[in-house]
Amino acid sequence: EVxxxxxxxxxxxxxxxxxxxxxxxxxxxxxxxMSWVRQTPGKTMEWIGDIKYDGSYTNxxxxxxxxxxxxxxxxxxxxxxxxxxVRSEDTATYYCTRAADAWGQGASVTVSS
Amino acid sequence: DIVMTQGALPNPVPSGESASIxxxxxxxxxxxxxxxxxxxxxxxxxxxxQLLIYWMSTRASGVSDRFSGSGSGTDFTLKISSVEAEDxxxxxxxxxxxxxxxxxxxxxxxxx
Numbered sequence: 001e002v003x004x005x006x007x008x009x010x011x012x013x014x015x016x017x018x019x020x021x022x023x024x025x026x027x028x029x030x031x032x033x034m035s036w037v038r039q040t041p042g043k044t045m046e047w048i049g050d051i052k053y054d055g056s057y058t059n060x061x062x063x064x065x066x067x068x069x070x071x072x073x074x075x076x077x078x079x080x081x082x083x084x085x086v087r088s089e090d091t092a093t094y095y096c097t098r099a100a101d102a103w104g105q106g107a108s109v110t111v112s113s
Numbered sequence: 114d115i116v117m118t119q120g121a122l123p124n125p126v127p128s129g130e131s132a133s134i135x136x137x138x139x140x141x142x143x144x145x146x147x148x149x150x151x152x153x154x155x156x157x158x159x160x161x162x163q164l165l166i167y168w169m170s171t172r173a174s175g176v177s178d179r180f181s182g183s184g185s186g187t188d189f190t191l192k193i194s195s196v197e198a199e200d201x202x203x204x205x206x207x208x209x210x211x212x213x214x215x216x217x218x219x220x221x222x223x224x225x
Contacts, residue, residue, distance in 0.1 A: 061213040
C-alpha cells in the first residue's frame with residue numbers, strides 16, 4: 001500500500017524557518033517525481049513545487065521560489081520542504097504527493113506570533 | 114499562469130440524480146501529443162484529496178465508473194451519474210500542462 005506521512009508541522013513565529021518531512025512507503029520512491037501542495041484555511045489549493053526522481057531538478061511556484069526549498073533523500077525514502085522567513089499567509093495544510101495519484105494526510109502549519 | 118475556473122452546483126443534489134461539474138482553463142490544455150493535461154480530484158470532508166480522473170477522461174485506479182471526464186481544450190466537465198452519499202465533498206480540477214501547476218477553486222457537492 002502506498003503511504004505518504006508528513007511531519008514537522010506546528011505553530012511557528014513569523015520570520016522563522018521550518019522543515020517538513022514526508023516519509024514514503026509502499027513503492028519505489030526513487031522512481032517518482034514528488035511534489036508539495038498546500039491548502040489554505042479557506043480551502044484554496046496551491047502547488048508549491050516538485051522534484052525529479054533523482055533530486056537533480058526542481059520546479060517551484062514563482063511566488064515561493066525564494067523562500068521554499070524542496071529536497072529528497074532517496075536512501076531514506078523521504079521528501080523535504082524547507083520553509084524560510086515564513087509569513088502569516090503560509091498558514092496552511094501541507095501535502096506531500098506522488099505525482100497526482102497519492103497524497104499524504106497533510107501537515108498543519110500555523111504562522112503566528 | 115493558467116487560470117482554472119470552476120462552476121458551482123445547484124446544491125443539494127438529490128441522491129440518485131446526476132451531477133456535472135464544470136471547469137474552464139485560460140489556455141488550451143491540449144498538447145500536441147493529443148493528450149489533455151487535466152486532473153480531477155475529490156476531497157471528502159476531513160480527508161486528503163484523491164485523484165479521480167487524469168488526462169481529462171481517464172479514471173484513476175479504483176475509481177467508480179459513475180465518474181466520467183470529458184471536454185475540449187479549455188472547457189471540461191466531470192459528470193457523476195447517480196450521486197451517492199460517499200460522493201459528498203469538494204471537487205477540484207488541476208492543469209498540469211505547464212508550470213506552475215494550478216488548481217480551480219473547488220466545487221462543493223452536497224446530497225439531498
